[in-house]
Amino acid sequence: MTAIDEMLTATPVEEDEKITVLPRLFSGPAMLLGEASIYNTMERLCEAYKGGQWVFMAVSNGGLFLMPKMQGPLRLVNADNYTDVEVSPEAAGIIVTIYALSLVMGLTDEDNDSTLRLLVTRSHQLKEYAAQHPEAAKIGAAID
Numbered sequence: 001m002t003a004i005d006e007m008l009t010a011t012p013v014e015e016d017e018k019i020t021v022l023p024r025l026f027s028g029p030a031m032l033l034g035e036a037s038i039y040n041t042m043e044r045l046c047e048a049y050k051g052g053q054w055v056f057m058a059v060s061n062g063g064l065f066l067m068p069k070m071q072g073p074l075r076l077v078n079a080d081n082y083t084d085v086e087v088s089p090e091a092a093g094i095i096v097t098i099y100a101l102s103l104v105m106g107l108t109d110e111d112n113d114s115t116l117r118l119l120v121t122r123s124h125q126l127k128e129y130a131a132q133h134p135e136a137a138k139i140g141a142a143i144d
Contacts, residue, residue, distance in 0.1 A: 008129045010065070010090070013056040021056040025064045025097075025122055027115045030104045037100035038066050045076040046092065057093065063125030067093030076142055083142045091135040095142045098126055 013021055026034030042049045046068075053069040068074070073086040076095065087095070101123045108115050130139045 008063075008132055009060045010057045010063075010129060011060075013058050013064075018056050021058075021064055021066075026101075026104055027118045030108060030115060030119070033107065034100050034104045037103045038096050041096040041099045041103075042068060042092065045078055045096065046074050047077070048074060054093075057090075059125060059129045061125050061128055063122060063129055065093050065097035065126055078142065081142075081144055083144075085138040085142055087135050087138050087142075091133060091139050094126060094130050094133065094139055098123060098130070098143050101126070 022031045022035050025031075038054075039051070043051075049068060049070065055067045055069055057065050057067050059065070068089050070089050070092075072088045072092075074089060074092045075084070075086050076092060077084045101119055105116065105119045105123070108119065127143075130136060130143075133139060
């Protein structure tokens with residue numbers, strides 16, 4: 001069994017380590033834009049979301065994502081790609097974090113090679129986890 005064939009897991013980040021998650025996820029100055037993008041994307045896609053707490057999650061392959069602390073299922077609607085899915089809070093967190101990573105990648109100066117590499121790596125790690133998730137089809141449709 002290769003590393004890719006291993007089942008990935010996601011666990012909540014310990015309280016005392018939460019402060020390290022956003023810098024590790026988005027890198028330096030992109031951190032504030034990335035965090036705001038997660039919250040704004042959730043608000044845009046999920047009518048039930050009106051702000052609130054988030055759980056910081058670490059994936060066993062090094063990936064990271066934020067998960068809304070809400071009761072599911074959550075309905076996400078994206079008119080841009082004709083998606084209308086009901087997903088768990090974890091799947092919603094994966095979706096909005098992937099959107100945020102994509103947005104920050106698109107706004108990052110091409111000369112900032114190390115930041116772009118980190119963002120691409122984080123996106124691939126999270127997509128690898130999403131591909132094994134029980135809601136993989138819904139996540140895939142939402143990020144398509």
